Amino acid sequence: MIPRIGIIPSEVRTLGIERTYRLNDAYAQAIQAVGGLPLILPYANNEENVLAMVDLMDGLLLTGGADVAPRHYGEDPKVGLGSIEEERDEQEIRFIHAMMKMSKPILGICRGMQIMAAARGGSLYQDLEREMPFAMGHSTEANKEHRSHRVYLEPDSRLSRMIGKEPLWVNSRHHQGVKRLPQRFVASAYSNDGLIEAMEAIDHPFAIGVQWHPENLFAIDERQMMLFRSFVNATKA
Template structure:
């Protein structure tokens, strides 16, 4: 029986005014290719519903999306804060904490890594361009599969064992970023400008987050498929 991987989704309003959820095909296709069954999750915030999800799923894929409300890491919004999704924030916050408590595998991408870090007690830059000096272009103006900047990988980390390289090139589509890694988390990847590009938790069975979007790269750059395969294998 295939393992069931919960895939978080974005809230989307159609031109007709109908509101629904959306998860990119690149995410679900990667999970299917890795041998598991993706389950796109509806929006829910009740504690018993969240706990039921956490109990029944084998793994959690936290996907990219809009900004995280800074109240979750104890800050007021600055003018450069982008769109936020209150229901999604609440759901992912609760679900991530439930998965961490149950020690079930988590793979977090872009916004997902930020949610993971904050749920575990870390903080974020609300906007890199105004809050961190001399940063690279982290919102690239090239195709989503294009690798735009380097990431240095820390030896001895799960990320190093997956890639077996000291540095890789990744795509980049974010203006928020981790400021302080959560207590107990290890920074496993860093951009040349010092921006945190990957974190993981040695205290958990498998908890890995990356700031880039491997789901947009794995078909053209097969090395990034290993992130999904390793995650599914740990589920």
């Protein structure tokens, strides 16, 4: 059986037009490149359907996108907060809790890491430039595969055991970041300014978040491919 990896799309709302879904193809291609079957999940309208969908999935991929609403980590909005997707936040939080409960693997990418942090009791910088002193440029305008800055992996982390301990050059397209880690998570990588660039659950088989975009790098960097491979392999364990 090919491991089934659920992906929750982002919501597109245009005034006066009904809601539609959107997903960058790179995520679906990355999952297939390592032998997984990506499946786009519609928004569930009740808890029973969340559980039914989670039951069908072997893993969950949380993708990039808009900002997380600060109420999910107990803050009011600050100047610098970008656009949010109210319904997507709700959906992803419900799916995260259900996947964690069933001990099924989760990989969070960029916003995916941030929503995982918010869902599990962590908090975010609403805007790095305004809130984090001496933050480096984490949203430099460049091609999607431009390797912008280094991340330094924690030598004892699951992440470094999967993709190696050496510093890793990553792309960077985020203006938010994880401020406080969620409960039962540790940092698995930092950038030079001290920002958490990856995190992992300590008592879950595979709940890992990365702040960069490996889906744009797996074709040119074997270590980024290893991240997806480890994720999909974890669903078979």
